[in-house]
Amino acid sequence: MDQRPQGCFSVKLAYRSIQEIPTSDARGVNWQKVWKLRIHERLKMMLWRVSSNLLPTMDNLEQRMGIADTVCVCCNGEKESVVQLFFQCAMTRAIWFGSNCYYRSELLNINSCEDFVKVVSGDLDFLEHAPLRIAITLEARWNLRNQILHNKELKVNLVSVIGNMELMILEHIRSKKGDGKNHL
Numbered sequence: 294m295d296q297r298p299q300g301c302f303s304v305k306l307a308y309r310s311i312q313e314i315p316t317s318d319a320r321g322v323n324w325q326k327v328w329k330l331r332i333h334e335r336l337k338m339m340l341w342r343v344s345s346n347l348l349p350t351m352d353n354l355e356q357r358m359g360i361a362d363t364v365c366v367c368c369n370g371e372k373e374s375v376v377q378l379f380f381q382c383a384m385t386r387a388i389w390f391g392s393n394c395y396y397r398s399e400l401l402n403i404n405s406c407e408d409f410v411k412v413v414s415g416d417l418d419f420l421e422h423a424p425l426r427i428a429i430t431l432e433a434r435w436n437l438r439n440q441i442l443h444n445k446e447l448k449v450n451l452v453s454v455i456g457n458m459e460l461m462i463l464e465h466i467r468s469k470k471g472d473g474k475n476h477l
């Protein structure tokens with residue numbers, strides 16, 4: 294059985310998630326605040342998909358499709374899940390700490406999707422441009438994970454990954470300033 298995630302799986306989930314986007318949810322989270330963030334719609338979707346555990350991570354594929362190999366492809370360590378991949382994996386921690394904010398992802402203290410929801414819907418003043426930085430980091434991390442998944446021989450250049458991430462953050466900040474909107 295081909296154990297690679299199927300493209301249609303995530304597209305279908307993303308489509309469903311768009312239809313189901315609430316203004317608040319059972320966890321008492323006011324999603325309006327997240328939808329009003331002044332970041333690209335694509336990045337809001339990334340926050341939403343991580344918060345709602347909608348990405349085809351290995352643990353989700355195990356549950357839905359019965360795949361057997363669920364180990365994180367980036368560190369060959371623990372079972373891949375949203376929390377493990379985006380906040381606990383050694384490669385993720387290196388990306389966070391290697392970025393211009395020198396942040397330690399463990400400081401976010403995220404052990405469940407609910408914890409992440411609290412972070413994105415809370416006061417994001419612990420980090421400059423926090424929503425933008427978090428969303429772009431998650432997106433870059435997911436893209437890198439997919440590259441490694443599909444090319445096990447890939448030589449990962451974290452300096453380049455982080456450099457591209459910082460460039461993207463700068464571009465978003467500049468484009469918003471160009472709009473006369475200097476608050477992200």
Ligand SMILES: [Zn+2]
Pocket residue numbers: 365366367368369370371377378382383384
């Ligand atoms: Zn890992």
